[in-house]
Amino acid sequence: MGSERVRLTALYGGLLLLAGGLLTGVVYLLVKEGLYSTISVAVNGAVPAKRLDELSSATPAPFVSPCPLPTWQDARLASPGPLPPAVTRGMTVTSRVSDAVENAALERLLTVSLLVLAAYAVLSVVLAWWMAGRVLRPVAVITETARRLSGEDLLGAPPGHSPWGRIALDAPPGELKRLADTFDGMLGRMERLVSAQQRFAANAAHELRTPVAVQRAAAEIGLAGAPDPQRVARIRAKLIDVAETSEKIIEGLLLLASCDRGLAERRPVAVHEAARRTAEALAAEAAERGVTVTVDAGPMMVSGDAVLLDRLLHNLLANAVRHNVPGGRVEISTGPDGIEVTNTGPVVPDATVPLLFEPFRRLTERTHAPGEGVGLGLSIVDSIARAHGATATATANTEGGGLTVRVRFETNP
Template sequence: MRSERARLTALYTGLLVLAGAVLTGVVYWLVREGLYASISTAVTTAVPARRLEDLPDGASTALPTGLPTPLPSASLVTPAPSTGPGVGRLPVAIAITRTVSDAAESAALDRLLTVSVIVLACYAVLSVALAWWAAGRVLRPIAVITDTARRLSGEDLLKAPPGQGPWGRIALDAPPGELKRLADTFDAMLGRMEQLVSAQQRFAANAAHELRTPVAVQRAAAEIGLAGDPSPERVARIRSKLIEVADGSDRIIEGLLLLAASGQGIRERRRVAVDELARAAAAALADEADGRGVSLAVRAGPLAVDGDPVLLERLLHNLVANGVRHNVPGGRVEIRTGPDGIAVSNTGPAVPPDTVPLLFEPFRRVNERTHGPGEGAGLGLSIVDAVARAHGATAAATANEEGGGLTVTVRF
């Protein structure tokens, strides 16, 4: 049997027929055990013994035609009085009662057995039909899941035909149960797949754009800037521009590699003092913060986690650098560590609340990129989120109501 429905039908039919056969056997045995006593009582009640004692002598040879001859039994040799009327008639009465009871019992049991076998055969045929129907009902959600998984592709997940409800989802309409939970779990998995496919497509498009731009700038600088007979001053400017663009491309590639490495997880873990990394990140960015007129405040409480020190150092560096670079002159960046995790707050331009969740996607910025000096590639918070997930932590951001800017928290 290659079909699961056929296997379930065979199983259900076997169980139903077995239950019917057992029930029939039990009923037959119970009826057989009590049938003779019931018939004997009924015959004795209908024809009392005192009326049988009035039979004439020799009535023992006048039993009803067609009844089986009673077998010798201890009940038939009951001692009778040696004198008095009715001597020898009581055994005859008992023999007649026994003969009638045996004949009625045999006929009733034969009839019961015949009817039971016929009913059991009909029950078996009905069981096959019911089992086939029940197996189909049970397997219907699985068939829907299978058909949905077979027809889906990455394009199906992202392109929904108009007016067809939740595209690429099972949306099983069924009462709560194991199959309902399975269908809902499958729908949730498809939702995550849709988000991953969409994010991957956006990432590929943004990465191609970000890498294509510096290449175009380098080509333009080389072709236009060095055209004709360039002076040494002009060559120096073009050279400086090419180096600047190359450094930007190198930062983008390094960020992409780090993002990919974070997504692969952590191979080796060791105890890392995150509070010390926070102080080191603040010290490394102190000169840049002074140059931008931004003050740094560190309140590093004890925090140690098991993880990769290089990735955790990059996480803290990106958080602090993001707070310094997206700030205003005279602004402030505060770094806090403790049992609750890491929190970095900065002042700066107001951030729309609906934009905040998108900042963790690669190449996302609050404002459009201008390709100015010191401008980041838009991978800082994406790397923070990837490193946090690699350590089993969660990264979240909220827009500050006063003073503008963001507060980014990482909870381990």
């Protein structure tokens, strides 16, 4: 930080000093160029010829000026015939007086200019140092904020207090203002990501610990002693069900991790055909729950992974069917605008909608009922969408409850 300020000070001060030196030199040359002629005209106009004749008679020796004579004197000298002695002596006196005045004026001008330039140089350095500090202040704040965040426990803040500071730079619009605002936005995203990661780790540990605890209890208690065949069969079925739940959780976590790494290969995928196949696959479950599924499959081609896009559509429709009400409906449409799935169901608060895209987040607490799911459906949808350069959003329906989930793809093949 100090070195950057010194560099900017040297740059600003050097430029100001250079500009002051050039200005002083130009002024000096311009004044010197026409100073003799100006002084000669002034002297001839102020001192009468008779007085010049008297002054010239007292001059011990004639003086020949190295500078060019004024224009009117050149014209007289160029005229035929000799000049009168009085005129000659007057011209000599004028030349000597003009030279003396010129030298004195130039010396005074040069002395004053150098003094002013020296004061200007000192003032330039001071102003450059102050200006560099003002310009680099947001950078210093950003550096200090980053150093503080890297040197403290980001997740150890007291309840109700966030360790993530913000710059909140109060400055007019400009490059540094945009830099500070961008850094604030980055801190906000980092805070949300770290908080989501913390919740994800806690929820994943809880979800995986429950099946393990059930398996342990079934093995230690249910199979203790000499259980009869019926009891062994029940315990066996329970263990298989718990193992399937654990397998779904692990599969979902692995899918989230693979999507976060991006796509290794892309191929054109007919999303509208995949939507029809998914709706047909879930038709029996929808009929069992009394839910009507309507498909409006407009042509839609996406460059991506066919397996992942099938999983995206399956999660969208499965969530819409399972989190519905008897006699409810599900509508899915595809087209140039992307994928849209609308379903009826319980009323979802607006503040809860964005949280449903986080892993293990549900509208209600989990009861471990059969077919309840593990809370990874929409988080997997969001991860697959991001892997394809798309965005997944959801809004709560004002009529009939439920959600409307949209997946918008930026580029299509």
